[in-house]
Amino acid sequence: MASYAQLAYLLSRLQESGARPEKAARVAAFLRGLPPDQICPGLRLLTGELWPPWESTGPGVGIGLLVRTLSSMAGREAVSLWQAQSGEPGNLSGIVRQHLSQSALCPESLSLITVYSELRRLSMQWGPGSLSRKESILKGLFTNCTELEACYLARTAVRSSGWQPDPRLLSAAISRAFSVPEPNVWSAYCWQPDLGRVAQAALSGELSSLSLIPRVPCREMRITFCGQLPAQSGGQIYLARRRGLRVQVHISPGSARIFTSRRWEVSSSLPILADALRGIGRTAVLEGELLGFRGGLLPLSELVRFLNRRHQARRSPAGAGLVVWDLLYLDGSDLTGRPYQDRWDRLAPLLYPTDPGPGQVVMARRMTRAEAEQALASGGHVMVRDGGGLYLPGARGADAIVRGHESDRCCLPAGGDDT
Structure with missing residues (x-):
């Protein structure tokens, strides 16, 4: 089972300056190392889009909820320190991790599928009591993660992954990972613009099956x-x-x-x-x-x-x-x-x-x-x-x-x- 730490490390490298082919190669290597059932979740976490745009409006976490959750875990002093330094979500989580008690540390890394499932579950919380349920889910994730994982958990939660996902670059990565022609990957993405679904189809040899269907908007001409x-x-x-x-x-x-x-x-x-x-x-x-x-x-x-x-x-x-x-x-x-x-x-x-x-x-x-x-x-x-x-x-x-x-x-x- 893939760890979330692998994804967090990849995101940290993608933030660095570098040539597009080099970044595509890094993403391709990451995809090749994932179990087949985690390719779609992995790519969605990589882009920060847990749902395709036409299925949901996103994780439903604002910076206010994030601050409230982490303040309750590490105290207002940690949040005040963050506000005085940068105000960037990833830095907030790093500061909070430094202030958490050692008893909260978990020796094992979070799994990629756990993070994906929990953040999607968080996005489906609505109605009375939903704020408390969201806070509880976030606390569970932050309590059991490393500092690097906390950084990208926070960014993903507020839809600020720290890099600009480029569909063309990711199409090239999918092409390299699964040895399929890049034009075929891009064409499939234009019909159904969900890179996670496209990567899954590339692995199974079903790219040509992705076509225009009702309820899934294609890219416009x-x-x-x-x-x-x-x-x-x-x-x-x-x-x-x-x-x-x-x-x-x-x-x-x-x-x-x-x-x-x-x-x-x-x-x-x-x-x-x-x-x-x-x-x-x-x-x-x-x-x-x-x-x-x-x-x-x-x-x-x-x-x-x-x-x-x-x-x-x-x-x-x-x-x-x-x-x-x-x-x-x-x-x-x-x-x-x-x-x-x-x-x-x-x-x-x-x-x-x-x-x-x-x-x-x-x-x-x-x-x-x-x-x-x-x-x-x-x-x-x-x-x-x-x-x-x-x-x-x-x-x-x-x-x-x-x-x-x-x-x-x-x-x-x-x-x-x-x-």
Whole structure:
């Protein structure tokens, strides 16, 4: 059974400056040494993401709870010393370990799977008494760990691992660890962006089985920004584009989930829109832009603040609508390998191309080239799609060009794209 000390040591080395190939080699060696059933937990602990973004919001530990827990173990003097020195979570745990009584020391290192299981159990504590239960779980971990382990336990608990996990670097590490082509690893990650699951599939030779499925948001196809319409050619489709937030929507009978480009779910902020999406009554994956309204169209910054509230009252004066421009999946069929014109034609029976409004789900308005030129001349924005283009998760497709629009690069809830 792998020890958590091995992971803590690896994290300490990854924090040091060094070339990417060297870091990838270190991670690959770590992965090769793990039992098969601990590869997914090990990679998730390494990245600091105990759950994929679409499954949970994280461990549910703030710096306040961490300070409270460790203060009760080592006294306020230790915390005051930490506050006077740096205030960094890893340093706090080191100071506390130095102040713990020797009777609390455990001769054996924590196991990796114990840390993973306990931190996930902590994240599932809700309701009355949850604060005390979380504190009890943290105390159990800190009482039985070394100083180095305590450092990274604290950082993982507050989602600050001390290094910036790079999906490309980790894909290279998975490739080296299990002798599979790196492009295959990256492709699987773009379909299902959970490195732990991808590593498990690489070990078992099942990378090709990772594909688009409802409820798991794939990485969006990247859009090229340019200052003018491309040269006219057959098959181009021109769509009106507003200053909205690009989202991916997964719907099925009785369920509607709306994800940002970082794959964080924002459905709880949009109950009326979610109701409208459920009303479509099909199993589908849609892509489009989210628009905010309060009287008129909200600026993107206001829409982001609206979403960051997480929960929205149904009688709120602000609301959101969705303009859909792509259909990636429909009733059991993955459509990403079909031409855009075909996906557009399949989308048409589901929605209507009307003006968007609060709580409405509409199809993007299609224009002629002359109308597109007129829209650009008046300061509008246009999306140009190649009717023969496929949907390529994580790649920059030649079939999607947005003119004069920067909303995809603006601040998003919980961060921007991790490309």
